[in-house]
Amino acid sequence: xxxxxxxxxxxxxxxxxxxxxxxxxxxxxxxxxxxxxxxxxxxxxxxxxxxxxxxxxxxxxxxxxxxxxxxxxxxxxxxxxxxxxxxxxxxxxxxxxxxxxxxxxxxxxxxxxxxxxxxxxxxxxxxxxxxxxxxxx
Numbered sequence: 682x683x684x685x686x687x688x689x690x691x692x693x694x695x696x697x698x699x700x701x702x703x704x705x706x707x708x709x710x711x712x713x714x715x716x717x718x719x720x721x722x723x724x725x726x727x728x729x730x731x732x733x734x735x736x737x738x739x740x741x742x743x744x745x746x747x748x749x750x751x752x753x754x755x756x757x758x759x760x761x762x763x764x765x766x767x768x769x770x771x772x773x774x775x776x777x778x779x780x781x782x783x784x785x786x787x788x789x790x791x792x793x794x795x796x797x798x799x800x801x802x803x804x805x806x807x808x809x810x811x812x813x814x815x816x817x818x
Contacts, residue, residue, distance in 0.1 A: 683755065684711060684713070684751060684752045684755045685711065686709070686711050688711075688751075689708035689716060689748045689751065689752065690707065690708050692747065692748060693706060693748070696747070696757060697744065697747075701740055701744060704737060704740060704741060705720070705723065706719065706744055706745075707719045707721070711749075711752045713752055713753050713755070714750075714752060714783065714787065715749055715752065715783050715784070716745050716748035716749040716782050717745075717779060717780065717781050717782075718745045718748065718779075718780040718782075719777050719778070719801075720733075720737065720738070720778040720779075720780055720798075721777050722776055722777050727774070731774045731775075732773060732774045733772070733778065738767065738769070738798055738808055739765060739767050739810065741778065742765065742767060742780060742796040742798060742808075742810035743762055743810075744780075746782050746792075746794045747760065747814075748782065749782035749783060749784050750784055750787070750794070750814060753784045753787050754787070758817070758818035759816075759818040760815060760816050760818075761815050761817060762814060763791070763813040763814060763815050764811075764813040765812050766811045766812075767808060768810070770806065770808060770809070771807045772807070773798075773807045773808075776800045776801045776802065777800075777801040778798050778800060778801065778807075779798075779799045779800075779801055780796060780797075780798050781797045781798075782794050782796045783795050783796075789816070790815060790816055791813060791815060792816060793811075793813055793814075794811070794812045794814070795810070795811055796810040796811070796812065797809055
């Protein structure tokens with residue numbers, strides 16, 4: 682039993698608040714415990730000065746974690762963020778962001794993930810995040 686890109690996009694459509702769906706995130710690739718989402722550039726997501734807002738990047742990292750955990754379990758289950766830590770290394774402006782979430786440990790009640798947020802076409806992340814999730818189902 683697998684978990685496809687179509688399954689992942691259905692999780693996005695059915696389980697997130699409208700404001701998260703408004704980010705326009707798209708699942709581009711998924712494999713067990715790993716998900717790559719695209720956060721499309723939008724002036725609506727830019728803060729003063731023209732760089733993408735940290736809030737949008739953190740929401741994308743958090744959302745990508747749900748998809749990666751779902752891929753690791755081959756299905757969506759209720760879960761919630763316990764901890765999200767993000768380090769911003771340089772601004773992102775005018776380009777989409779690829780959000781690569783990798784589950785580093787999947788336990789019975791907790792999951793841990795690392796997330797790299799890389800401007801499309803860049804070789805290195807502009808931000809990195811680490812998450813801990815409680816699995817509720």
